[in-house]
Amino acid sequence: MKRGDLMSEEIQKDEESIQPDDDMVEVVPSGNPKKQALESLPGVGASTAEKLQEAGYYDLMSLAVASPGELVESVGVSEPIARKIINAARNNLDMGFQSGDDLLKKRERVIKIPIGSDAFNTLMGGGFETGSITECFGEFGSGKTQLGHILCINVQKLDPTAVIVYIDTENTFRPERIKQLAEGAGLSTEQVLSNIRVGRAYNSDHQMLLAEKVEDLIQKQNLNVKLIVVDSLTAHFRAEFIGRGTLAERQQKLNKHMHTLLKLADSCNLCVYVTNQVMSKPDVFFGDPTQAIGGHIVGHASTFRIYLRKGKKGSRVAKLIDSPHLQEGECNFFVETGGLRDVK
Ligand code: GTP
Ligand code: MG
DSSP, X not given: OXXXXXOOHHHHHHHHOSSOOTTHHHHSOTTOHHHHHHHTSTTOOHHHHHHHHHTTOOSHHHHHTSOHHHHHXXXXXXXXXXXXXXXXXXXXXXXXXXXXXXXXXXXXXXXXXXXXXXXHHHHTTTSEEXXXXXEEEESTTSSHHHHHHHHHHHXXXXXXXXXXXXXXXXXXXXXXXXXXXXXXXXXXXXXXXXXXXXXXXXXHHHHHHHHHHHHHHHHTSOOOEEEEEEETSSXXXXXXXXXXXXXXXXXXXXXXXXXXXXXXXXXXXXXXXXXXXXXXXXXXXXXXXXXXXXXXXXXXXOSEEEEEEEOGGGOEEEEEEEOSSSOOEEEEEEEETTXXXXXX
C-alpha cells in the first residue's frame, strides 16, 4: 500500500498546520494528560494524537524511542513529519543520562516474585524480578510451563490485585493446575483465576500482536499487570521459519517481539517470564549437547537465563547461566501438586 493511501484528510490537515488545531481544547478530554502531551508536538492535532495512541504511542517516551519508519507504517504520516514528531518528542523529554542514585531508586521499585523453593529463591536473589525478562530453557517436561503457572500464583500472593497476562502458544495453560496451586497457597481459586488473562496465540504474528496489546490493558483498562508469561516464546517461530533462507527474517521478528516485551517490563515495572526450547547439537561430544533456540537475539534480550533439566529421582535442576548481578549457580527442587519443594 502506498503511503498516500493511508493518509487520511485529517492527518494531511495536521501536517499542513504545524501548530495544533484551533479547536483542540474542546476535543481533548481533560483527564487525558498523555494525549495532551502528544498534541503539544508540532504537526500533531487531535486526530493524529488519537491515531498515535491507537497505534500504541501513548506518551512522549514511546515516540522518542520510535523510528520514523514505524510511524509512517502505523500512523500514515509522511516520513519528514514522522521525523519532526520524533525529534520534538525527544527534545521535550529529558533524554539525558540518569545518575547512579536515580537508577538505584528505580531499582528499589523492583519487586521479586518468589518461586516457592528456598534454594531457587536464593539462586535468583529473592525471586523473579520485575523490570526484566527471565528466560527459562530446557527439554520437554523439564518444568518450564509449571514455573509459569507457579509464578501466576506467587505474584498474587504478593499483590492480590496483580493481573497476569499469559500468552499461551502451545495450549498448555491449565486452569485446573492453577486451582491446585491456589489451594496449595491458601488463596481463593476464583480470585486467582479472574486475575489471569489468557491469550491463545495461533501463530507468531498473533503472538506478537497479543504482546503489543498488553499496553492497552494497562493504559486503557487500567489493569495492574505485574507478570507476562510467554509459553513458549520460540515454538511458533521455530515451526514457521524453516530452512537457512528464512533465518534472518525469523530473528528480525523475534527481536521485535523481545523488544516489545522488554519495553513493557521496563516502562511498566512488570516481570516477563518466557520459555524456550532446546535443540540438540549433534557435533558436541563433551558437555551438554543442547542449545537454546533463538540464538543471540533471545539470549541478549533476556536479563536472566535459566537452564532447567531433569535431575535425580524426579527432581529438577535449575542453573542460572546469565544475570547482571547474581552469581552463576545451580539448585535442585521438586515440582509437586501444591508448588515447588526443596530437595532436603
Ligand atoms: P515442554 O513444554 O514439553 O517443553 O515441557 P515443560 O518444560 O513445559 O514441562 P512442564 O512444565 O509441562 O513439566 C511437566 C512435568 O511437571 C511433568 O512431567 C510432571 O513431572 C510435573 N508436573 C506437572 N503437573 C504436576 C502436578 O500436578 N503435580 C506434580 N507432582 N508434578 C506435576
Ligand atoms: Mg511447556
